[in-house]
Amino acid sequence: MNIVDRRLNPKGKSLSNRRRFIKRAREQLTEAVRKASGERSLTDMGGDDKVWIKADRLKEPQIRHSGEHGTRDYVLPGNRQFEEGDRIKRPESQGGGGGSEGSDDGEGQDDFQFALSQEEFLDIFFDDLELPDLLRKQMKSSDSFTPVRAGHAISGTISNLNLKRTMQNSLARRIALKRPHPADIAATEAEIAALLGEDDETVARRAELNVQLETHQRRSRRIAFIDPVDVRYNRFELVPQPVTSAVMFCLMDVSGSMTEHMKDLAKRFYKLLYLFLGRRYKNVEIVFIRHTHQAREVDEETFFMSTDTGGTVVSTAFEEMLRVVAARYPRDQWNIYAAQASDGDNVGMDNARVAMVLKQKILPLCQYFAYIEVREEGGREVTTDLWRTYDQLIKAGQPIAMRKVSTRSEIYPVFRDLFARDRQAQRAGHEP
Amino acid sequence: MNHSTRPQKQDWDFDSLRRSYDAINDIALSELKLDLYPNQIEVITFEQMLDAYSSIGMPLMYRHWSFGKNFARDEIMYRHGLRNLAYEIVINSNPCIAYLMEENSSMMQTLVISHACFGHNHFFKNNNLFKQWTDADGILDYLEFAKGYIARCEERHGEEAVERILDAAHALMPQGVNRYPRRKALNLRDEEKRARERLEEQERNYNELWRSVPAAGARSRPSYSQTERRNLLGLPEENVLYFLEKNAPLLKTWEREVLRIVRQVAQYFYPQKQTKMMNEGCATFVHYYVMNRLHQTGFLDEGAMMEFFQSHTGAVYQPDFDHPGYSGINPYALGFGMMQDIRRVCETPTDEDRAWLPDIAGKGDWVEVLKDGWANHRDESFIRQFMSPELMRKMKFFDLHDDSKSDLVVKAIHNERGYHMVRTNLANQFDVVQNEPEIEVIDVDLDGDRRLMLQHRVYHGILAKEKDTAMVLRHMADLWGYEVTLTEVAADTDVVLKTHSAAPSRGLGA
DSSP, rough: EEEOOOOOOSTTTHHHHHHHHHTHHHHHHHHHHHHHHSSSOOOGGSSSEEEEEEEEEOOOOOOBOOOSSEEEEESSSSOOOOTTTEEEEEOOTTTTTTTSSSSSSSSSSSEEEEEEEEHHHHHHHHTBBBTTTOOOOOOOOOOOOOEEEEESSSSSOOGGGGGGHHHHHHHHHHHHHTTOHHHHHHHHHHHHHHOOSSSSHHHHHHHHHHHHHHHHHHHHHOSSSSSSSGGGGGEEEEEEOOOOOOEEEEEEEEEEEOHHHHHHHHHHHHHHHHHHHHHOSSSSEEEEESSSSSSSEEEEHHHHHHOSOOOOHHHHHHHHHHHHHHOOTTTTTEEEEEOOOEEEEOOGHHHHHHHHHHHIIIIIEEEHHEEEEEOOTTTTOOOHHHHOOOOOOEETOOOEEEEEOOHHHHHHHHHHHHHBBHHHHHHHTOOO | TTTTTSSSOOOOOOOHHHHHHHHHHHHHTTTOOOOOEEEEEEHHHHHHHHHHHHHOOOOOOOOOOOHHHHHHHHHHHHHHSOOOOOOOEEEOOOSSEEEEETOOOHHHHHHIIIIIIIIHHHHHHOOHHHHHHHHTTTTTHHHHHEEEEEHHHHHOOOHHHHHHHHHHHTGGGGGGSSSOOOOOOOOOOHHHHHHHHHHHHHHHHHGGGGHHHHHHHHSSSSOOOHHHHHHHHTBBSHHHHHHHHOTTTTOOOOHHHHHHHHHHHHHHHHHHHTHHHHHHHHHHHHHHHHHHHHHTSSSOOOHHHHHHHHHHHHOOOOOTTTTOOOOOHHHOOOOOOHHHHHHHHHHOOHHHHHHOTTTTTTOOOHHHHHHHHHHHOOOOHHHHHHOOHHHHHTTEEEEEESSSSSOOOEESSSTTTTHHHHHHHHHHOOOOOHHOEEEEEEEEEETTTTEOOOOOOEETOHHHHOHHHHHHHHHHHHHSSOEEEEEEEEETOOOOEEEEEESSSSSSSO
């Protein structure tokens, strides 16, 4: 009997099966993930996610007996009151009396619950999406270094010893210097041991062999098996890593006309943008700016939860944003993204100013500027002041992405629409 | 519950495993006279257990998405506490490999060792079906080869192409076994060599049957009579995968080899399907006997025994047919019940036992009777041979007749008039051959469109499930390369009840 402890063996032997399975179920998973994103609360999203998928393409069919035809006998345990000849009403659904049926794999598995890791979830979720002008700016170089293999060195730490190279050198040197092979020495020794006679010829031969053996032994003592000159270490160079950082400005109108529903839509959009940026940049910061007739940088809680009263002056938010950028996010070190959500109200006299600030200051600063106009579900189709203002800017060739959203389920399609890969071509040429 | 009265679960260590093993070994060899493969015990974590679970319990398996699906399902069930993992997995190989979970308590490890390393091990080594159909010496080497072969195919021909073949082959797995012996014992170790030789042979030859270019000077190609054709193709053939591997005209050599691999795996597991109840019964009987003896000798204390009874009774619990937890007859319960009953009949038979089981009643030497039963039966014949009225009464078996139309009728219960019928139908219920559709390749339309014709012999009007059958036929048509039809024919009257057919969806060769 033999006991083997396998607990330390590598885990995840079936990971490649899992990968194959996900690939196979990709279509259904994509659908399920998108559906899930509309249903569940934002804080859950991107966590350890369970999704239900249809088992169609995952079915493993086999030819089996149908339960609907023919005559059969079931032998069942646990009879309490039946006597021979008793008749029992057929149970409504088939399978109640199945002896060996119903326990089969592949039976009754219409839906299939499946837990995706966060990585897998987001991978599917953001499939085909691309950030425009990705990774353009670089963080101050002090941040991090990655060791990169750079040939061999004759000095180093023992953990970096390159065994293969060292042994190659050793072998080459031993051959070049004719270090006797242990087998040769052993052979000579054996031959000496075998020479037993005392006649002259044998004695002479023995003396000759002894000399030879001694030479051999001396040589192999002098010529080391591994000499310090053989030893090679792997050499690494520290290469400064460009660390990319992004800051995302969430601008939102919180005046009285913004309802909870509208804020929820905005929040969903911001969350998606945040998750998406998080997958592309190592370091993503968010700045929340809310505004009525005046704007303020706030924390997330305040941003989404509390309402404010007052008029609506959009340009104040832009000014606050400019202030924050100037104070904390130098342009050459940060990729700046801005997403604005509003119901489209603005004080009439502010529109011209909004257009001016956007065009001259904000847009040149940003990698990407998105405007989401949130509306009540089933609300009337009206063109708001803000929409009209932005529309004019877009017509003048300014890079603004804007969409209207009125239901939760629209968020994701709109998001995809904004970041779909082919949009990049459209944006090419903008900004140096 | 007060802590002082509650049996403490003891942790195990490698020394205690060894001590348990030695104690069990003494009893199993001297008292039960078991005949065993050498044992190899491997301790694993629950994650590794899940891994092993998902690839049908084998430590090595080729890659396929369906194993990933099993894993995903098992993992969810396990993490939600809907299902416990098996305490052990044991592999019919030489040496016999048993996986024990590290989470098991010391008592559980003792139980599991006696169950798997002695009970199952003896059954694997001695049961006739396993001897005849499986090659315990070669299986691990073969799976190693299969895994490597399929991985190489994926590299060379792409994952998708391999997946298509595997999907199709898996769909035909139940039709990929030989039910009746016709060859010498298998030797899976030589499979790799044979695979190479087969390839060379096939490259040298081509099949006269598939020649479509007229030979020089000849008329058209010869037209065979039905008998000639059937002889040439070895029809009828119940092993559909075998037939396709040998005869499908468009398959490439590696595709044939993949079919062969799946077929070998199916064949390896076929005895397990047929002996599930006996195999579990044997293991359960052995662990029950051993654990009680270990208690008598003082090796196990009262606390450990309490813990043992709790898990043992859980394993052999048989819910009644109308219990919400009922999911068929529990093979552990029935197997254990029968084996305990056989011991009773041997030792203290009643007059009834003498009348029903004259060969073994009062024989005394129950070890020999059981070992003989384990060696020479499968579930179905074991029930026919050894099921006693006493046990039928105990399990309260009754026979429910279903004609798919009118009310269900109780045809027999556990009384003098019913014993025979209950026993016969219970045995039928455990007969794998009767529970799977009987499908054979019967002919190929060589002169026409090369249609492959299969037949399902229908007993008692039980047809094949339509939707799944259609899907399987599509897979089959993909492998065959041309149209495939399946006719369902009543076994007693030869009347055609239903016909299915499928055309290949896309050329596999493409």
